[in-house]
Amino acid sequence: MFHFRRSTAVACLALAPLVAQAQINVDSISQDALVSTPESVDCTLTDGSTATCLEITVKYVPENLEVGPFCPAMIDDIGGIWDWDGDEAGLYRIDAAFLTMLDEMGYHFYDEDGTVHVFDIRVEGPTDDNECISGSFDEAVEMTMLIPTTPVMADAPVSLGTVAKVGVSLSGVPVFADAPSALDTGHMPALDVCAGHVDPGGWYHYHGTATDLDTVYDHAGVEGSCANAIQDAKVQFGYAFDGFAIMGSLEHDGSVPRDLDECGGHVDGDTYHYHASEEFPNLPTCLVGLQAEDNYSTNAAGGIGAEGKGPGGQGGRPDFAAMAEALGVDEQLLARTLEEAGGPQADLAAVAAVLGVDEDALRAALPQRP
Known part of the structure; x- marks a missing residue:
């Protein structure tokens, strides 16, 4: 079965029925990442209401952003980091001692x-039982995100499971929740010391609050420092997909945040915002506000958010409704499970186990892999 690395159960929060909300700052997103100037567009929120969203289109990686290393080439080299969730669980540098x-x-x-066994998930699959996953860039890739300009509290929070959409950093890098567990497939999707890596679609994204990783490393006793983001626990890291700000682990005045809810946020003054934690992944565990429908898309050939592409990264978008009917499972569960299992490189035996279906039946229902 898949190892969901954080609980998807979220209790209802006692949220204030009316909270004055600050609007998203258009100028706060780095020009180094932008394909075009962000603009306000009409959008539909997840409760069906209409709203105004900021449409942000970014490059496969911001200019001048140094990323990596991810996987070490040799055991004596030092790679990035990995949050191991098996025996001796914890955050580790990918080095000789860890391997x-x-x-x-x-x-x-x-x-x-x-x-070290390494494969490029964008162009190939693994050949050994255990491999470190790397990825190469596709410079033609762009990602478009929709974020409500004025956040609105939801009736109940939405939990963030593995690889769920969290938001966008001020540097213009998309942010996703916990990376898939290496226990599911035997393969490790290594992160660099800024908690980012390259998606199977060929673009870079974060799995942690990159501006406050020094706090995490100090807490875990891990040697590491993220050089591509100024380390300051008091500054804003980005915006969640509900429009609320994601801050570091401290308040702007250096004090420790108080009365945090289950999502890691609170109302400070008259505005709600999230705070990073001291433990990795140091991101919100759920989102309290309404999000825009279809809030993330990309022209990538595969991976998270790819439109018109199947699990193999080629051809037309699979008919998940027909496949789900043939397998007798929920359509959204099928699509989400395949995505969380690695998209083009999904371990179908593990996917079948989660869905409770026969592996051969699953293979027959899916589009033929190249």
């Missing part, structure tokens, strides 16, 4: 000569 520990547990990520 040796995994090897002793039966996860063999390197050969006798010290060569």
